[in-house]
Amino acid sequence: MTSMDDFRTAVTAWVAGGTGDTARDLAARLPVRTVVLLEGLSDVAAVEALAARRGRDLAAEGVCVLSMYGATNAARHARLLGPPGLGLRLTGLCDDAERAHYARGLAAAGADPDAFFVCVADLEDELIRALGVDRVEELVRAEGEGRALRTFLNQPAQRDRGPLPRMRRFLGTTAGRKIRYGRVLTDALDPARVPAPLDGLLASL
Known part of the structure; x- marks a missing residue:
């Protein structure tokens, strides 16, 4: 049985230079109506977690939540998946610093250049501010990483940073950690x- 995971895999291969035949076939068979373009896998984890909390099965609704592995890939994804390609509705979530990549990429593909939601710094920053640093530290300890966090915070390079920037940096120090904490x-x-960008994205789907 085909799944949205199969479609995501096929799109990644297409973006990398494949023919796109499998992606086209799967898009018609599933069917897919909307693609959520995200910068990385930690963003995918957060979007899918919030959808599950709200009792939504995005794949069953025809929504593909897709990591582009970097905002600079927005134009190619928009060209293949938007009006010039599969003709799917495009939306997404990005960091403020990457807003231009999304806007230019969607506009060049004939898609709505404003059809995405913007985080002030990044999604981790939004989540930490929503929870508070103390609560995030509790969650890190509950995940069995209290010692790793203490070691990190005692590093000389972290002493001049504020609590929130330190926590953001900690979440990005080990491969897979950002995905886990997303x-x-x-x-x-x-x-x-x-956070408003995450809430707005889910409400728009």
């Missing part, structure tokens, strides 16, 4: 304090 932090959110 889900952990989202699951811990108070329903009334979901």
